[in-house]
Amino acid sequence: MNAEHRVVSVFGDVRGLAEALRRLGDLGMKEMQVYSPAGLPELDRLLPRRGSPVRFLTLAGGITGAILGFWMCIGSALLYGLIVGGKFPESVLPYCVIGFELTVLLGGLTAFFAVLGFARLFARPVPAVYDPRFGEDKFGLVVTCAPAQTASVTRLLREAGAEEVLAGGEQA
C-alpha cells in the first residue's frame, strides 16, 4: 500500500501562508490545499492548478440561450404564417430582446450550476481537516506528502510562520 501522510497547518497571517506555499513549490510539492476565510486569487501563481472551466460553460450557456430565444420567437411566428402587408411573419429586431434575456438567463444559471458542480457544493460532508477557524481569521494549509518528507515539511511550515502543525494523518 502506497500510503501518504497529510500535514495540516494553521496560519494566522496570510503572508506566512504565501511564504510556505512558495517554499513547498520550490520543493516540488504538488498536493496542497489551502483553506481561507476570503477568496485569494493572488495565490493562483503559487498553487499548480488548471484554469476553471466555469467561464467557458457560462459562454456555452449564454449562446444556447440566445439560440433558444430566437428559435422560440421565429418558430412561433412561422407557425402562424400570417402575412400582414406583404411582410415576413418573423421580425428579428424585437426578438433581440427575448434573445438577450434568455442569453443572460441561461448563461447565469449555467455559471451557478457550474460552480456548484466543480466546487462540489452539493451538501457534501465537511472534511475532517476543516477547522471552523478557517471561516474566521485563520488560514489552513494541508500538504499531502510521502511519509519520509513529513518531518521536513513540518519544519518548513513552522519556519514559514505556522501557528499549529499537525502531522501524521495517514491517507491511502
Place this chain on the structure above:
Amino acid sequence: MTQLTLRDYNRDVIAALSPGTQPYWVAVALMLLGIIVGGVVWGYQICAGMGLIGINHPIGWGTYIANFVFWIGIGHAGTLISAILYLFRVRWRNAIYRSAEAMTVFAVMTAGLFPLIHLGRVWVFWFILPYPNQRHLWPAFKSPLVWDVVAVTTYLIISVVFWYSGLIPDLAAVRDATTGRRHRIYGLLALGWTGEYDQWRHYLRGYACLAALATPLVISVHSVVSWDFAVSLLPGWHSTIFAPYFVVGAIHSGLAMVVMLLIPLRRFLNLRRVIRVAHLEQAALLMILTGALMFWAYAVESFISWYGADIFERQFAAWRMTQGYAWAFWAMVFCNGIAPMAFFFKWARTNLVSLYAISFLVLLGMWLERWVIVVTATAHDFMPENWSGYHPTWVEVTISLASVCWFLFWFLLFAKHLPVVSIAESKEPQVSAALEAVA
C-alpha cells in the same frame, strides 16, 4: 476609526442574527397584518370587478402600473451596487451590497404582484407564458408586454442566484458559529462550503461571470419597462430618451431606498462598525450624479417637446407643467432633481437625519414621476374629447400600502435570519493588501 480584524466581521455580523426581540416581532406581525388586509381588499376587487378602481376610458393604466414601475426601479440599485461595483472593484460596496441585493429580490417580488393585480382576472395570467400547446397559440414576442414578462422574470431569477451565490461562504461561517437546529439549517444552505482554494477558484470565476451578466441585465430590464410606454405613439410616452431616463431613475430610487433601509438596520442590528456613515456617504454622492441626470432628463424632455415642433407633444408638455397635474410634475422635479443636490454639502450627506429625509424625498419623487408618466399621457392624448382625469380609489391606496408591508415583511425576516453584510468579501481588502505587500 481603528480597522476591524477578520474575526470582528464574523462576530459583528453573526451577532446580528441573535433571536429577535419583542419589538422586532411586533413589527413583523404588523407587516403581516398589512399583507392580510391587502390580500382581503384584492379578493374584494377580484369579486366585485375592476370598476372598484379609478381607471376608466381613456386612462387604462393607473396607480398599479405606477407601483409596478416604481418597485422594479427600487430593485435596480441592488444589482447596480453588487454587480457593477464588483466589476470595478469598488470596495465600499462590501458593506452594503448584501442588503441591497436582498432589497432587489423583495422589490422585484413586490413589483411582480402589480401586473397580476392590474390584470383583474388574475387566473388567466398564464396566457402570456410561452408554452407549447395544441392550438399553436404563442404570445406575441413583438409585444413590449411580453418582453417585460421575460425581462422581469429573468431579472428575478438572476438576482436570486446572484444573491444566494454571495451568501454561500457566509452561510458556512454562520453554520460554524451556531449549534443545534440552526447549525443544521445553515449547514444545509451552505452546501458543504469549507473555503478550500479549489472552491474559491471556481466560485470567484462564476461570481465574476454572474456579475458580468447581471450588469447589462440591469440596464436592459428597465429599458424594457420603459419601452412599455415608449413604443406607443402617445404624446408624453413616445420618446427615445425613455430607456436611459428610466434606468437612471431606477438607480436613483434604488439608492435612496438602500440608504433608508441601512440607517435603521445598522442601528438596530448594532452594525455601526461594519456599515459606516462613510458607506452611506458614497451612496449619497452617487445620488448627486443620478439626481443631476434626472434633472437633465426632465429638461431635455421639455426642450424637445418645444423644439420638436410636434403640436401634440408641445401642448401635452405645456398642459402637464401648468394644468391639473402640475403639482405632481413640479414636486417630482424638486424631489428628484433639486433635493439631492443638498448632498453637495458634506453635512447633508454625513448627517443621518438629512440623509434619511432627502432619501425619502427622492423615493416620493420617483413614485410621483412614475404616476405622472403613467396617468397624464393617457389622460391627455390626441383627441380633446378623450381628455379626462384620474384619482386612485381606496382600493388602490390600500393595496399600494399593503405592497410596502409585503416588501418590509420580507426585509425584516432577512435582517434577522441571513448575514446582512458579506463577511467573506469584507475581509478581502485586508487579505489582498497583505499579500500584495509580500508580492
